[in-house]
Amino acid sequence: MDKFELKVSGALEHIIHLPDSAQYNVLLRSTFSLVPSTEELPRPLAFVQPTSVADVQLVTQWAQKEKLPLCVRVGGHDSLRRSTLGGTVVIDLTALNEIEILLDEHSGATSDGLKPAGTAKIGGGTLTGNLLAALKAQGCMVPTAAAESVGHAGWAMLGGYSCMSGVLGMGVDQIVGATLVTANGDVVTVSESKNPDLLWGVRGGGGNFGIVVELEIKIYKIEKFLAGGLVFDSQDISSTVTNFLTAYSNLQSSPEMPAGFYGLIGVVNIPKLGKTLVFTYVWLSEDRTGETAWREKMKSLGGVKCIMDAVTEVDACQLVANMSKVAPYGVYGMFKSVNVSGDALRHEDFLKIAVQNIDQMPGLPGCALTIQQYRPPVTSNVESQAVWGPREPHHMLLLIGTSPDEHHPRLQESIDWVDNFEASLRDIILAKSYSPFSFKIDLGSGEEKFRSLKEKWDPEGMWSNAIPGI
Ligand SMILES: Cc1cc2nc3c(=O)[nH]c(=O)nc-3n(C[C@H](O)[C@H](O)[C@H](O)COP(=O)(O)OP(=O)(O)OC[C@H]3O[C@@H](n4cnc5c(N)ncnc54)[C@H](O)[C@@H]3O)c2cc1C
The missing domain is CATH 3.30.465.10 (Uridine Diphospho-n-acetylenolpyruvylglucosamine Reductase; domain 3)
Structure with missing residues (x-):
């Protein structure tokens, strides 16, 4: 045309x-x-x-x-x-990138920063790196995606896992309002008091009801915190993975888990070390009582020895900049995501499949497995406030088989590895998966309400290419 x-x-x-x-x-x-x-x-x-x-x-x-x-x-x-x-x-939408920070003196936020200290109104085209830089200038931060170049609205509206989500909540739970341009070109604002049904829909339904030109999100008064990688001895990667995952899974369900601590498990290919278990350790709370002892415990969890402790004081900009290096923009290959139950990591059937597939993982830097725990937030009621699910305790597995080189001779092997790994988990994966990496999405009990909202706000299917599709 x-x-x-x-x-x-x-x-x-x-x-x-x-x-x-x-x-x-x-x-x-x-x-x-x-x-x-x-x-x-x-x-x-x-x-x-x-x-x-x-x-x-x-x-x-x-x-x-x-x-x-x-x-x-x-x-x-x-x-x-x-x-x-x-x-x-x-x-x-990338030119719609204005950021307005609204600190609330009466927010009741404490010095440990774990309660919101206000909100930020961000343009629908704001990128993660720019948002974190603007917030840093005000001594604040928010949970974000692990890469600076991710669109913040797209991350938050579709769920938003982050290495802080176990402490501060999911991206979707940070959204308090939005402004949409709807199918007929009207500008509609949504909040808890204005069009609350639409707010429910945006929290998980993303752009299904219109173009989100502005998002209002909670922000936190946290300047510096402790974060970084713990690299574990992985000469025998199978026993390292089995022992660490089993012990970590037991720890996750124990009451001794500190409120300000969270982490992300990764199995990555490191030059000279090969397949290696790396735990991204995050201690967000300003209260560091007991942190040293806790980190020491993590460093020998399940009898697996930590060979490098790169945990240091960072701000959110530095942490995400470091994580971005692992996923540079522009790759070829395949990503897939599956969810397994909250206690799967200590089950023999899961461990057997994980170990077998890690053994077969091609030794390319663009191949990895990451495991992120969904920890239900302490605040109740989130389930009814968003179409986004799943809300039961689970782990989101990301299977990555990529290369920055489109002609890499092992690229197809990496793609096949992702496909085979997913297929071998078939019998234990949960029905609800993560929409950014999945074609099919199960909205569960929210589906009927979602469909009726869609009929009301998008009767002609203007946004039929939005994610998640129904
Ligand atoms: C390297 C990398 C790192 C990632 N890290 C994480 C992570 O740490 N945690 C996590 O949970 N996910 C992560 N993701 C997934 C990512 O958050 C989602 O794919 C997200 O939707 C990307 O948003 P985007 O704007 O960058 O992408 P785009 O491809 O530009 O947008 C994706 C979709 O989002 C919708 N959308 C986005 N913005 C708007 C808007 N303003 N109005 C209406 N619709 C909109 C549209 O439907 C669009 O098709 C990552 C993905 C990659 C590739």
Whole structure:
């Protein structure tokens, strides 16, 4: 379809990039997950880069009138490339990146920072790295994705696991309000008191009801905390994994788990060391009583010896910058995510499958397994406040088989490894999985309400490409 067929005129001409433009080709390949040059890339009809809410309204009304399918993109991290679909008009929101920090003197936040100290209103196109830098300037932080280039709204609205979520809660539970441009181009605000049903839907349903031009999130007064990797002796990776996971799983269910502590398990390929178990240790609380003893306990958990302790005082910007190095932008290959039950890590059937698959993991830096625990928040009622699930205790496993080199001779082996690992977990995975890495999503008991909201706010299916799809 060319410019004439797309019927572009007026203000739209200044923000649209059609297939014959240089910017179109730049935007086409600006996604985290790339497609080998041997494959034909699905080609959107056009990219649009709005710079204001009025621009977003204009594009939406135009697309509705012309009956054009839409896609919304910010960080371009959807690993299944669902934010750059062929045959759609892709709305790139990255210019909507304003951040307003609203500290609340009466918030009752304590010096340990674990209670919100106010909120931030962020543009729907704000990236993680920019958000953390703005908050740092005010001595604050929020839980975020593990990479600076992830769109914060896309991360938070679709669930939002982070290495702080066991302490501060999931990304979805930080959302207190939003402003949407709906299918007919109206601007609608949502909060606990205004359109609360829509707030429930945005918390897990993301862009299913409109383009989120602004999100209001809780913020925390935490400047510095302790975080970093504990690297474990993995010469015998099978027994290291078995012993550590069993002991960690037992610890997770014990009352001695400190409130300000959380962690992320990873099995990664480290040059010279090979397959190695790394535990990303986070102690968020300013109260460090007992921290040294706790870390020592972690360093010999399950009788596995820690060979490097890189835990140090950091701010959230530094932590995420370090984690971003592990996942540089632009890779080829496969990501998949599955959830297993909260106590799976100590079960023999799970351990057997995990160990077998880790044994077969290709020795490439882009291949890894990460395991993140979902710990239900102390505050009750979250289940009824969001369509996002699952809320039962679980672990989110991320199976990563990638390479920055599209011609790497072992790339296909890495992709097959992810597929086979997922298939071997078939009998023990939970029905509910994580939407950013899954095609099929089970909304459980929220499905009926979600569908009726969809009918009310998106009767013509303008946002049918949103994630999760139903
Ligand atoms: C390297 C990497 C690291 C990651 N780290 C984590 C992590 O630590 N924890 C975690 O939970 N997840 C993580 N993810 C998953 C990531 O959070 C999701 O894929 C998220 O949706 C990405 O948002 P994005 O804007 O970057 O991606 P995009 O591909 O641009 O957007 C994904 C989808 O989100 C929706 N969307 C985004 N913004 C808006 C908006 N403002 N309005 C309406 N719809 C919108 C759209 O449907 C869009 O198709 C990671 C992914 C990668 C590739």
